Amino acid sequence: MDLIKELGALALATRLKRLGEKLQKDASRIYGLFSVEFEGKWFALLYALNEHSPMGVTELADYLQLTHPAINQVSVEMEKAGLLKSTANPRDRRQRLLQLSDKGKNLCRSLEPLWSEIAAATEELVAESGVDLLSVLGKIEDSLDNEDIFTRVKKKNRSLICDKIGIIDYKPGLKKHFESLNREWLDEYFDIEPEDEKVLSDPNRHVIKPGGFILFARFNGKIIGTTAVKKHEGDIYELTKMGVTREYRGCYAGRKLTSKALEKLREMGVKKVVLQTSKKLKTAIKLYESFGFKRDTCDAPWAYGYSRETITMSLDL
Amino acid sequence: MDLIKELGALALATRLKRLGEKLQKDASRIYGLFSVEFEGKWFALLYALNEHSPMGVTELADYLQLTHPAINQVSVEMEKAGLLKSTANPRDRRQRLLQLSDKGKNLCRSLEPLWSEIAAATEELVAESGVDLLSVLGKIEDSLDNEDIFTRVKKKNRSLICDKIGIIDYKPGLKKHFESLNREWLDEYFDIEPEDEKVLSDPNRHVIKPGGFILFARFNGKIIGTTAVKKHEGDIYELTKMGVTREYRGCYAGRKLTSKALEKLREMGVKKVVLQTSKKLKTAIKLYESFGFKRDTCDAPWAYGYSRETITMSLDL
DNA sequence: ATTATATATGTAAGTACTTACGTAATAAGG
DNA sequence: CCTTATTACGTAAGTACTTACATATATAAT
Structure with a gap:
């Protein structure tokens, strides 16, 4: 019925993406359930700035493994929503330092219990598979860093x-x-x-x-x-x-x-x-x-x- | 260093998506390596039509778990590229039946060895983690179908x-x-x-x-x-x-x-x-x-x- | 002190999809 | 047979990013 499942390793990428998107969508629905006005894509930036602030745009991009335009766009949105404020770094006027506003900090506080719930439910879901998916994922990411699929295929076909x-x-x-x-x-x-x-x-x-x-x-x-x-x-x-x-x-x-x-x-x-x-x-x-x-x-x-x-x-x- | 990895279950979604995207990008590079003019997003449609043809747009959307506009857009592109042709179903003139052209079939034939290589390399990668990721993924998908994260969180917090x-x-x-x-x-x-x-x-x-x-x-x-x-x-x-x-x-x-x-x-x-x-x-x-x-x-x-x-x-x- | 280079950011446009909505053709019900 | 759903498809616009490119400032090299 579902070709992507049937294809096994060949469609692993699509399946991983699909699963990830489903989980993200669920998280958004949970924010909605508790009437928290929060978009899923804000998560990484909000979380990062709550932990460690202020930070520059590029610095955040590195930390969150996103491109700097992504951070720029999200930060503009969040600033509009009053969740963060940016100030020019006096020592380097190219840099825009981002930090949470009081509203942003409060939002964080009201989101924290939801995050715990989401994490707990996700852990429960993963536990049902009987495998520590997080560590498996870590291993795969490491293997891939070491030698990605492109390099593997090239090596096998070099002759x-x-x-x-x-x-x-x-x-x-x-x-x-x-x-x-x-x-x-x-x-x-x-x-x-x-x-x-x-x-x-x-x-x-x-x-x-x-x-x-x-x-x-x-x-x-x-x-x-x-x-x-x-x-x-x-x-x-x-x-x-x-x-x-x-x-x-x-x-x-x-x-x-x-x-x-x-x-x-x-x-x-x-x-x-x-x-x-x-x-x-x-x-x-x-x-x-x-x-x-x-x-x-x-x-x-x-x-x-x-x-x-x-x-x-x-x-x- | 990498917040998303540190966050564990809370950022599982992002991580799965990221890994999936990396794998897809690698696949595209492999097509380029062998000078096959083929875009990754064509894969599902090409593969499906090679297996079973002709098929209608909605039918394909169901089969590939995509929306019908997605199939429509990709099919238009692929038709432009000469890979498939569409004919109106004489029995139901609403329906556009898609099937591969000779060029499409030939492309399939030249892609098949690459797909084997990609599948083999992916299997090798996954094997390095020591876990059958495909079956784990299957289990998680089933668990999620049974009760998604949203429902789990709602249930826990219903009182x-x-x-x-x-x-x-x-x-x-x-x-x-x-x-x-x-x-x-x-x-x-x-x-x-x-x-x-x-x-x-x-x-x-x-x-x-x-x-x-x-x-x-x-x-x-x-x-x-x-x-x-x-x-x-x-x-x-x-x-x-x-x-x-x-x-x-x-x-x-x-x-x-x-x-x-x-x-x-x-x-x-x-x-x-x-x-x-x-x-x-x-x-x-x-x-x-x-x-x-x-x-x-x-x-x-x-x-x-x-x-x-x-x-x-x-x-x- | 200049000039060249690098860095931090911003902006535009593209990507691979999605949702929302519109239209034509068919099927179903009276 | 005619009206009303329903279905199959198409189109437009949105989404969460990306790549490519432009610009201002800082740093290094002369």
Whole structure:
């Protein structure tokens, strides 16, 4: 009769939401039963401010695991209802400090017995299932924090995804992908420096024309990763600007890109590849090491002097 | 750190919703990972139509436990996306029969492996908690169907609520309450007949002026119930038109109203009360019996000939 | 002291639904 | 057969949030 129940684990999400909504609706009906003028969505904010006040909007958003616009909207409503008042923080005039008004405190006091009743009835309900749902929920939340469903599914299918990743050459139409893929990891770990900006804004001029090349990883028609090989003076070839978009990291796209780049270099008769990376990029370093790259002990005169701390590696082909 | 977690049973609803939303978001990301153009909210409809087709909008709404506007909106979207087509039912031209298009069926086929993966990963996640969450959820849903939180809290506090219910006399301003309270149960169990309409539209003329009275039950300033006593020819007094609004049923408001009515009749020196009710109204009959009312075996010439089947009762004061 | 960057907040619009209400077609009752 | 429900569906607006974006202030870096 009820498809969502029949679907089991596949529709767990819908079922959890549905149950949660039912419980919230019941709570609202209980407020109505006792003629307390109170909306369910005010609960978290009222409770939080009753415990700990004053608090800023963002601070509350963090505490209540909501977005700051949510807090902003609810706080405006509650202020209109006379339940709280906000004052600018004199030490930081950006901040709006929220605290309960007397009316808000009184409301809290009249709600407390209802909250006890709701909590007690909920505990009773849960107890009927014979399982400590709260702790089960806690465990699931922790497991999910540790590794969410997306990551689990990706991990299980990484080889399958990898098999379907194709490596293609640079075309002018792909310039924007070269730029955005690299900006993604640069923004994540470093500041973008003029040298980065130069290469990203005109890869044809700064990579391909001097005798290098650029590769892209494509999956299901989507460009998901890239890498470049730059030619320096003295026939030095540098592996650089490798990036894989976040959602596809861990699917061996970087490995496939590097492998193809090295293959191309071998075909070109190149005998040695160098690269510059950073200690921060641990997965990258591991990847390079797996291809046989070793950290340079001697000087690397080809290396660009980025502000970010770098290490250089090289591999004899 | 996280207030919602700290609050335990009181914030169970929020937590369940939050977890459900997280799982749904992950599912969407997985569709994106495999470049399937599919929105999470389409899932239920697509799945249902793949299993069983064609189906009407309302039929699907029942099956998926959603409202029919939800199905309507999603179906319009999915039709735009070419995933389903709708045809008017030739036997009932109100009905729009939905079925998957070839594109929809193909999409289903390409989604099936993803659904397996999602289900497997979810099962794995749940298994880590060491508890069969699905069956726990089922039990909780059943418990809730049996008696929801609202009813539990109301039951626990019925005496407390009852103590605060006051009985007040008719005032012209309360006419609309007399009408709506009675319409509530009449609509629920019967058709409203001309006799009902007459009394409800002008209680002053048809109840009070002939020598009867009307009482109201008030809780926290809200009118939650009513009853009337009509005087018939030959000093016959009839208890009638008793109704308590749904949310407050089970809090002894009817008992209090009846008790007060009988008390007033005794004060008036009345020796016998009669009433007319229906087999359908089991709680009402029980209530009357608890006051000593007995089913009439002989004729009740005062009784109005409602179309609905009635039984008459009487009590010697 | 400037300039750049980050932070705290506000605002608009979107999302996945819901409730409330309106309309056309069918079924039921007289 | 005609009137009156009832049913199936559609539409509009509301809800409890979210994301995306704008703005003012504060802090850090030069």
